[in-house]
Amino acid sequence: MCGIVAYVGYKKAHPILIKGLQRLEYRGYDSAGISVLNGKISTFKTKGKVAELENYIKSKDLDGQAGIAHTRWATHGEPNQVNAHPHFSQSKSISIIHNGIIENYAVLKEELVSRGYVFESDTDTEVLVNLIEDIRINEKVLLDEAVRIALCQVVGAYAIVILSDEHPNTLIAARKGSPLVIGIGDDDYYIASDATPIVEYTKNVVYLEDEEIAVLTRGEELKIRTTKNKEKTPYVQQLEWNLSELEKGGYDHFMMKEIYEQPRSIRDSMRGRLNPVTGNVSLGGIIDYEQKLLTAKRIIIIACGTSWHAGLVGEYLFEDIARIPVEVEYASEFRYRNPIITEEDVVIAISQSGETADTLAAIELAKQKGATIIGICNVVGSSIARATHAGSYTHAGPEIGVASTKAFTAQVTVLTLMALRLAQLNGAIPKTRFMQLLHELDSLPEKVEEVLNTNGLTEHIAKKYKDVNNFLYLGRGYNFPVALEGALKLKEISYIHAEGYPAAEMKHGPIALIDENMPVVFIAPQLGIYEKVVSNIQEVKARKGNVIAIVTEGDTIVRNMADYVIEIPKTEEYLVPILASIPLQKLAYHIAVLRNCNVDMPRNLAKSVTVE
Numbered sequence: 174m175c176g177i178v179a180y181v182g183y184k185k186a187h188p189i190l191i192k193g194l195q196r197l198e199y200r201g202y203d204s205a206g207i208s209v210l211n212g213k214i215s216t217f218k219t220k221g222k223v224a225e226l227e228n229y230i231k232s233k234d235l236d237g238q239a240g241i242a243h244t245r246w247a248t249h250g251e252p253n254q255v256n257a258h259p260h261f262s263q264s265k266s267i268s269i270i271h272n273g274i275i276e277n278y279a280v281l282k283e284e285l286v287s288r289g290y291v292f293e294s295d296t297d298t299e300v301l302v303n304l305i306e307d308i309r310i311n312e313k314v315l316l317d318e319a320v321r322i323a324l325c326q327v328v329g330a331y332a333i334v335i336l337s338d339e340h341p342n343t344l345i346a347a348r349k350g351s352p353l354v355i356g357i358g359d360d361d362y363y364i365a366s367d368a369t370p371i372v373e374y375t376k377n378v379v380y381l382e383d384e385e386i387a388v389l390t391r392g393e394e395l396k397i398r399t400t401k402n403k404e405k406t407p408y409v410q411q412l413e414w415n416l417s418e419l420e421k422g423g424y425d426h427f428m429m430k431e432i433y434e435q436p437r438s439i440r441d442s443m444r445g446r447l448n449p450v451t452g453n454v455s456l457g458g459i460i461d462y463e464q465k466l467l468t469a470k471r472i473i474i475i476a477c478g479t480s481w482h483a484g485l486v487g488e489y490l491f492e493d494i495a496r497i498p499v500e501v502e503y504a505s506e507f508r509y510r511n512p513i514i515t516e517e518d519v520v521i522a523i524s525q526s527g528e529t530a531d532t533l534a535a536i537e538l539a540k541q542k543g544a545t546i547i548g549i550c551n552v553v554g555s556s557i558a559r560a561t562h563a564g565s566y567t568h569a570g571p572e573i574g575v576a577s578t579k580a581f582t583a584q585v586t587v588l589t590l591m592a593l594r595l596a597q598l599n600g601a602i603p604k605t606r607f608m609q610l611l612h613e614l615d616s617l618p619e620k621v622e623e624v625l626n627t628n629g630l631t632e633h634i635a636k637k638y639k640d641v642n643n644f645l646y647l648g649r650g651y652n653f654p655v656a657l658e659g660a661l662k663l664k665e666i667s668y669i670h671a672e673g674y675p676a677a678e679m680k681h682g683p684i685a686l687i688d689e690n691m692p693v694v695f696i697a698p699q700l701g702i703y704e705k706v707v708s709n710i711q712e713v714k715a716r717k718g719n720v721i722a723i724v725t726e727g728d729t730i731v732r733n734m735a736d737y738v739i740e741i742p743k744t745e746e747y748l749v750p751i752l753a754s755i756p757l758q759k760l761a762y763h764i765a766v767l768r769n770c771n772v773d774m775p776r777n778l779a780k781s782v783t784v785e
């Protein structure tokens with residue numbers, strides 16, 4: 174969704190801002206803009222990609238050592254040049270960029286209109302910048318105080334950065350419900366909506382908290398106070414990300430790079446948390462909450478999209494391995510359905526970005542009702558990571574491709590570790606069996622490497638099916654969520670309609686779709702209720718459907734029935750979701766590439782969904 178980047182210091186601002194916008198492109202957007210200060214503020218905006226903005230400003234005078242820039246994902250008003258950010262105040266003295274939504278903007282706008290303000294755009298952001306200007310002029314206060322007063326009148330979410338020609342060496346930033354990271358250079362400052370534009374300049378960052386306002390003046394110390402006018406001492410943290418993690422590293426797309434990173438990302442998710450020799454599993458971040466998890470009346474997992482699919486795998490893991498009851502809910506439904514939650518419940522919130530609006534709101538609701546909230550997030554310092562009582566990071570590294578891949582397998586890895594740890598504590602499985610499971614988990618990264626080495630098979634299958642209109646994905650037990658995830662991957666990046674179902678549900682409806690044009694992907698390892706899945710495959714073949722099956726290596730039964738088989742190494746049933754999801758990621762990727770789709774930035778999608 175919308176992206177923010179800003180700079181104030183002694184370097185030329187605009188190259189830093191444009192590069193920052195490029196780093197933020199993965200978030201999804203439909204227009205871009207930049208303001209640079211050099212005596213007066215110059216602003217340039219374009220509809221479309223950052224490359225178009227770059228082209229547009231080539232011949233313009235953009236000298237200046239302070240500036241703000243933005244990629245906009247339209248909420249109020251259509252995506253066009255006028256509605257793109259930055260927005261000016263009426264006097265053209267203040268320029269603002271804004272992520273989030275000002276819910277009471279209509280009321281505020283009406284008041285400003287009655288006082289003579291004229292608006293150029295349809296945005297809530299232009300209302301905010303004029304409100305700030307109005308307060309500054311009428312109450313005769315300094316700009317940062319005008320910002321504070323204005324923000325007290327605002328209902329909604331915001332991350333803003335303000336540039337003013339009255340304060341050429343200063344930026345003002347504030348946040349509530351929308352993230353903002355401040356990078357601290359030697360004598361300069363970087364601001365961004367996530368750390369990706371900052372990593373190459375500094376590792377020292379401050380994550381602004383909700384309702385905090387920062388005043389950043391080059392060569393001076395960072396000043397932070399709250400909207401209630403309380404001074405705060407900035408808490409400087411170290412970024413763990415490296416620049417190489419933000420580059421494609423020789424791959425055509427981030428998605429493929431991230432698929433191939435999985436042996437490493439899974440290993441990193443387990444690092445220091447699993448010792449197959451001593452039989453120890455520990456997740457430092459939740460140690461103080463283990464008893465709470467063990468005695469919980471139930472665990473409720475909340476998440477959206479791919480993270481929700483990981484949650485479904487978690488349900489099987491926790492119930493199967495640790496014998497603790499689990500429910501999994503879409504955060505977007507949970508937050509509005511007046512759920513029954515008590516202090517005896519533990520909520521696990523899963524999110525790659527840590528910024529998903531629905532998940533955040535669901536957490537707040539569960540917290541109000543007294544539940545304990547555990548987070549599983551990838552982005553350190555993210556809003557969800559901070560809103561939860563405790564949690565475990567996935568350590569998958571930055572995920573740039575909009576289609577989640579390595580984040581999913583890392584989430585499932587962390588859920589597996591949690592389930593094993595709880596089973597170890599409550600004795601739900603015998604010690605010898607526990608040790609077997611631990612060993613198998615430890616060997617997972619090597620097996621993932623084997624799966625990745627499919628020698629062009631998924632690409633070959635992709636060529637065969639790239640032009641179909643529909644796909645069905647079927648699996649049972651642990652592999653039902655894998656079917657859902659496989660279908661989601663395909664539809665979001667290739668725009669082919671795909672559905673995931675529990676294989677046995679096929680007879681209750683989807684079987685009507687099967688004919689010689691329908692590819693059906695089965696996740697059919699020789700484990701659990703394998704024979705039942707084989708029967709489902711026969712039912713599809715009897716109706717001339719095309720079967721692509723993910724099978725255990727050496728399986729000849731399904732090989733004799735299916736049109737294509739993709740083998741995965743033998744493993745324990747509880748680890749199949751991780752291994753089986755990888756060929757499905759690759760299949761979706763190759764089909765999308767063959768259809769000339771924008772794999773890393775699919776249409777209409779954003780990497781972190783920060784609005785409902």
Ligand code: M6R
Pocket residue numbers: 477478479480523524525526527528529532575576577578661665778780781782
């Ligand atoms: O950052 P989150 O994990 O909270 O995001 C949730 C979903 O928006 C996300 O998983 C989405 O479904 C992805 N595009 C899936 O590939």
